[in-house]
Amino acid sequence: IAAEQRLREALAGDREQTLPVWFQPIVSGETGQVVGAETLVRMRTPEGKILGPGAFVPAAEETGLIVPLGEHVLTMALRHLVAWRDELGYVSVNVSPRQLAEPDFVPLLAGLLARMPGLNPARLVLEITETALLGSSADVQQRLEMIKSLGVRIALDDFGTGYSSLTWLQSVPADVVKLDRSFVAGLSADPRKSSIISAVLWLAQSLGMSVVAEGVEEEADWHALVAAGCPAIQGYLFGKPVPPAEFAAAHLHRS
Ligand code: G
Ligand code: G
Ligand code: MN
Numbered sequence: 038i039a040a041e042q043r044l045r046e047a048l049a050g051d052r053e054q055t056l057p058v059w060f061q062p063i064v065s066g067e068t069g070q071v072v073g074a075e076t077l078v079r080m081r082t083p084e085g086k087i088l089g090p091g092a093f094v095p096a097a098e099e100t101g102l103i104v105p106l107g108e109h110v111l112t113m114a115l116r117h118l119v120a121w122r123d124e125l126g127y128v129s130v131n132v133s134p135r136q137l138a139e140p141d142f143v144p145l146l147a148g149l150l151a152r153m154p155g156l157n158p159a160r161l162v163l164e165i166t167e168t169a170l171l172g173s174s175a176d177v178q179q180r181l182e183m184i185k186s187l188g189v190r191i192a193l194d195d196f197g198t199g200y201s202s203l204t205w206l207q208s209v210p211a212d213v214v215k216l217d218r219s220f221v222a223g224l225s226a227d228p229r230k231s232s233i234i235s236a237v238l239w240l241a242q243s244l245g246m247s248v249v250a251e252g253v254e255e256e257a258d259w260h261a262l263v264a265a266g267c268p269a270i271q272g273y274l275f276g277k278p279v280p281p282a283e284f285a286a287a288h289l290h291r292s
């Protein structure tokens with residue numbers, strides 16, 4: 038209830054202030070150059086404290102407030118993508134199971150894109166987790182196809198941690214696999230992890246999907262990923278999530 042009340046107040050306020058979106062760089066494995074960014078929402082309390090999604094996204098899901106929250110995050114992500122033009126390849130946005138289950142989700146997405154003519158929809162990537170597909174799978178499946186037909190790309194987030202990852206690969210029309218950081222952190226010193234990563238890279242490539250390895254904090258892991266042929270990498274080694282102005286200053290080349 039406390040979390041719900043706080044979220045209601047944040048949504049009723051100036052959302053750019055109360056619910057800022059931060060960005061974390063995603064870099065090319067080989068060159069380390071920034072190719073995209075993951076959008077990560079935060080909450081700024083009336084006292085000025087910054088809260089992570091763990092403090093309010095679960096409440097948003099339970100109450101249905103994830104719908105206006107998700108719309109806000111998508112809007113902000115696209116606005117920044119447009120402002121950054123060709124300095125940033127793409128933004129990814131996390132989409133929760135509840136959002137995807139909402140009948141209005143696809144029309145909302147289509148509406149947002151229609152308001153940004155000239156924006157290549159492939160520059161938006163929606164990150165979905167395996168749990169999104171439990172339950173109403175036929176509906177969700179159809180919705181994902183509709184999202185794809187808008188030209189928006191789909192990423193499988195936290196890949197490998199669910200119990201039906203192969204089913205997921207088989208049934209979801211995804212473009213990108215985000216390899217969970219539990220397989221990535223410390224891989225250079227762990228032959229089992231590097232075997233798993235090599236196998237997932239091969240599998241993804243065979244299916245025509247790209248891969249982002251998450252949670253890279255060590256140089257040695259980065260080098261091991263490059264040696265394994267991992268196309269893209271995300272992690273504190275290259276940058277933590279930061280506010281948009283800071284992201285642009287640190288990671289984008291103004292021309
Ligand atoms: O930024 P941080 O590492 O604290 O994110 C924690 C979790 O919150 C991650 O699993 C991420 O996917 C989720 N998350 C971050 N931003 C959003 C958002 O805008 N919508 C949803 N549904 N989840 C988000
Ligand atoms: O579940 P999802 O993949 O959306 O989670 C994204 C979260 O992972 C963000 O909250 C981000 O802060 C966190 N994260 C990103 N890179 C790293 C990293 O290198 N190490 C750790 N521990 N967390 C990371
Ligand atoms: Mn994510």
Ligand code: NA
Nearest residue numbers: 194195215251
């Ligand atoms: Na993830």
